[in-house]
Amino acid sequence: xxxxxxxxxxxxxxxxxxxxxxxxxxxxxxxxxxxxxxxxxxxxxxxxxxxxxxxxxxxxxxxxxxxxxxxxxxxxxxxxxxxxxxxxxxxxxxxxxxxxxxxxxxxxxxxxxxxxxxxxxxxxxxxxxxxxxxxxxxxxxxxxxxxxxxxxxxxxxxxxxxxxxxxxxxxxxxxxxxxxxxxxxxxxxxxxxxxxxxxxxxxxxxxxxxxxxxxxxxxxxxxxxxxxxxxxxxxxxxxxxxxxxxxxxxxxxxxxxxxxxxxxxxxxxxxxxxxxxxxxxxxxxxxxxxxxxxxxxxxxxxxxxxxxxxxxxxxxxxxxxxxxxxxxxxxxxxxxxxxxxxxxxxxxxxxxxxxxxxxxxxxxxxxxxxxxxxxxxxxxxxxxxxxxxxxxx
Ligand code: LCS
Numbered sequence: 001x002x003x004x005x006x007x008x009x010x011x012x013x014x015x016x017x018x019x020x021x022x023x024x025x026x027x028x029x030x031x032x033x034x035x036x037x038x039x040x041x042x043x044x045x046x047x048x049x050x051x052x053x054x055x056x057x058x059x060x061x062x063x064x065x066x067x068x069x070x071x072x073x074x075x076x077x078x079x080x081x082x083x084x085x086x087x088x089x090x091x092x093x094x095x096x097x098x099x100x101x102x103x104x105x106x107x108x109x110x111x112x113x114x115x116x117x118x119x120x121x122x123x124x125x126x127x128x129x130x131x132x133x134x135x136x137x138x139x140x141x142x143x144x145x146x147x148x149x150x151x152x153x154x155x156x157x158x159x160x161x162x163x164x165x166x167x168x169x170x171x172x173x174x175x176x177x178x179x180x181x182x183x184x185x186x187x188x189x190x191x192x193x194x195x196x197x198x199x200x201x202x203x204x205x206x207x208x209x210x211x212x213x214x215x216x217x218x219x220x221x222x223x224x225x226x227x228x229x230x231x232x233x234x235x236x237x238x239x240x241x242x243x244x245x246x247x248x249x250x251x252x253x254x255x256x257x258x259x260x261x262x263x264x265x266x267x268x269x270x271x272x273x274x275x276x277x278x279x280x281x282x283x284x285x286x287x288x289x290x291x292x293x294x295x296x297x298x299x300x301x302x303x304x305x306x307x308x309x310x311x312x313x314x315x316x317x318x319x320x321x322x323x324x325x326x327x328x329x330x331x332x333x334x335x336x337x338x339x340x341x342x343x344x345x346x347x348x349x350x351x352x353x354x355x356x357x358x359x360x361x362x363x364x365x366x367x368x369x370x371x372x373x374x375x376x377x378x379x380x381x382x383x384x385x386x387x388x389x390x391x392x393x
Contacts (some may be wrong), residue, residue, distance in 0.1 A: 008074065008190065009259050015073040016066035016252070027066040029249040033057050059237050063245040067252045068220070071210070074189040075202050077222035079229045081236045082248055086185065086205025088241035089219030090114050093181050093201060096235040097150045100126035105143055105178075106152040107134040108363035109160040111205075112352040114152075114183065131363070135162045135295060137169060144176050153199075154183035155192075156299075158337075159311045159347045159371040160364040161286040163295035166302060170198025179228070185209070185338070190259050191304045195224045201232070208338030211254040212261050216247050261340060261376055265308035268382060269374040275383055276312050281320065281393050283368075286311040308374040309337060311347075317368035320393045321346060324370065327389040330381055337373035342382055344372050 003014060018027045035054040037043035045051040054060055068080040083089045094117075098104055106115060108131040118129045130143040134153055151173045155164040166182060173180045181201040182194035188209040194202045204210055206218035221236070223229035236242065243251075266289075273287035285292065288299035289306030299306060314320035324344070325333050331342040335351050345351065348367050352360055361367075374382070 004073075011070065011073055012256050012258055015070040017069050018062045018066040020062075027063055027249070027252065029245050030057075030061050030063045031245050032061075057245065058240060058242045061245050061248070063252070064243050064248040067243075067248045067255070070252065070255060071189070071204075071220050072222050075184075075222040076193055076195050077202065077224055078226050080220055080222040081229075081233055082206070082243035082251070083219035083221065083236060083241045084243055084247075085217045086111075086203070086207055086219040087113055087117075088236075088239075089203040089205070089221045090183070091117070092221055092232055092236045092239065092241055093150070093152070093203060094118065094122065094127075095239065096232050097179055097181075098122065098127045101128075101147060102126075102150075103128040103130070103145050103148045104150040104152055105129075105134070105140055105148060106131045107154050107157055107162070107164060108132055108359070109157040109162055109365060110152070110154045111158040111183070111185075112347075112354055114154065116354045131359070133162070133363075134164045134169060137165060137172060140169060141172060144172075144178070148176065148178050151178050151180045152183075153180065154185070155302075156186045156288060156307065156309065158186065159309075159351070159369060161288060161293065161309065161311055162364065163288060163293075163298050163302070165298055166192075166194050166197040166199055170200075174198070186309050187303060187307050188258060188262065188338075190262050191307055192302065195222065197302065200224050200228055206251050207336060209258065209262065210338075211251045212258065212339055213250075213254050214336060214339035214341060216250045218243055218247050218251050262305070262308065264376040265340075265374050266305050268376065268379040269308035269310055270306070271379050272372070272374055272382060272386065273310050275386065276310065279390060281315055281390050283313045283315045310372045310374065311369050312372070313366060313368040313370065314390075314393060316393060317366075318346075318348070321368050321370040323393045324386070324389045327392045328385050329388070330377065330385040331372070337371075339373070340376045342373065342375035342377060344370065347371055 046053040072080040132139040180199040182199045203221045277285045
């Protein structure tokens with residue numbers, strides 16, 4: 001049986017392809033920093049690349065490779081690189097593709113630090129940027145310059161749920177020789193495959209849906225082509241952005257249930273989004289599964305499902321939002337997302353607080369926006385919880 005042709009759920013369980021010499025059914029944790037060579041010549045062959053073998057965990061490790069191979073397979077990429085965090089993945093992409101005098105175009109509503117670091121740190125190295133509303137392809141086109149090297153997208157975006165047409169953006173970028181990277185954290189490869197739509201690189205904060213249990217921080221980058229992968233790998237290994245084997249083991253374990261977790265969370269999210277939208281105290285709801293979402297049709301075309309992230313604002317703005325956050329009893333008031341537990345947080349004062357207010361508002365992250373990451377609890381309990389918290393407003 002060709003394991004390349006098995007279905008998505010089968011890959012979640014069986015992809016990876018690392019055979020353990022002792023016969024362990026699950027790829028074990030190779031908790032080692034270094035690997036023995038049989039002799040000096042073999043060590044030299046491993047280093048020259050003449051023979052494939054493990055050398056040193058920053059450069060490669062079977063537990064980490066099992067996870068990387070699985071993600072590369074799920075995203076239909078050439079190969080993947082696991083990183084210590086999602087931000088290590090973001091910075092690997094930035095450092096690989098951008099240098100002195102070069103320019104990046106990013107979506108204006110990225111996860112706070114993905115935008116913040118470009119505005120604060122990269123100008124020191126002479127990198128230029130424009131953050132625009134990439135949900136409008138013409139806005140991207142307007143800021144393309146001869147030195148533009150990277151188009152950095154996040155779709156759906158954190159936390160505005162704005163959706164960029166990956167195929168259209170990639171076609172435009174290709175005309176100008178610009179590399180496209182998509183942060184696919186909000187959906188995972190189960191619901192969206194950016195490489196199939198024309199992107200060159202996909203990345204994830206694995207802290208979220210891929211691991212799914214809110215117990216590790218991690219990242220992954222998947223490249224469509226070997227040349228790009230080699231360049232990214234050079235940066236990742238030499239910057240020391242690598243993942244630890246124990247982290248990789250937990251992420252690989254969590255990944256096995258990705259589809260059933262997402263199916264359940266998404267089912268819950270659809271009901272919660274409808275409940276919120278019809279609630280008299282709610283001003284608006286942004287959820288790609290609602291007809292009211294500005295890119296509802298694009299979401300249906302590009303995504304396999306609307307996912308389980310919801311943003312909403314109450315009629316009383318921030319004060320009302322705080323009341324809900326302070327009064328939920330089952331949902332957890334915490335940042336992060338994509339775990340089995342429902343989380344609620346306030347982007348303007350938490351995940352996106354480092355973005356200057358003017359830029360934040362322009363990007364659609366209002367002072368009163370509340371973000372919900374819907375988990376896999378019983379939906380009636382989640383609805384009861386939100387209902388009683390809303391009564392306190
Ligand atoms: N990309 C997206 C879309 C994210 O949401 C995050 C983290 C990252 C990248 C960075 O990943 P990390 O280094 O944290 O693994 N998002 C967070 C959030 O919304 N709340 O807390 C963290």
